[in-house]
Amino acid sequence: MKTSPNTERKKMDYVNLVMLTALVEYMVLILIVGATRNKYAVAAPATTGNSQWERLHRIQVNTTEQLVLFIPAIYGFAYYVSEIWAAGIGSVFLIGRIVYFLGYREAGEKRIVGAVLTTWPSYILALGALAGLVMKLT
Numbered sequence: 001m002k003t004s005p006n007t008e009r010k011k012m013d014y015v016n017l018v019m020l021t022a023l024v025e026y027m028v029l030i031l032i033v034g035a036t037r038n039k040y041a042v043a044a045p046a047t048t049g050n051s052q053w054e055r056l057h058r059i060q061v062n063t064t065e066q067l068v069l070f071i072p073a074i075y076g077f078a079y080y081v082s083e084i085w086a087a088g089i090g091s092v093f094l095i096g097r098i099v100y101f102l103g104y105r106e107a108g109e110k111r112i113v114g115a116v117l118t119t120w121p122s123y124i125l126a127l128g129a130l131a132g133l134v135m136k137l138t
Contacts, residue, residue, distance in 0.1 A: 014083060015083050018094060022071075069122045070122045077089070077124075080136060081128050081132040090121065096118035100118055
């Protein structure tokens, strides 16, 4: 059964929603880190000084690192495998970033669950996209 172009476009809208939500999460982190510099007396351009602020800064930096993998991976998976599965797996990434933030904000050792919920979806998306591409080429 053939799907209409509108149905295909709508599936991709879910992928775009997840990806853009990830960017909004990132923008919120940027605002939090910037807004808390004065609170924790960490004058720019310093990136050390107060352990609470350093954890917030590390959350932001780690999110930057994760987005570099996540964004192309979700689009590649959507293109070569499935838009709906890409959006679903990507949603786990979004939840993982929140769990990561909440845990790491309290203590470094509390970031592990969020880190797993972030990295594994990205790995699955990237490897799935690669597998989908290889299968298409063969």
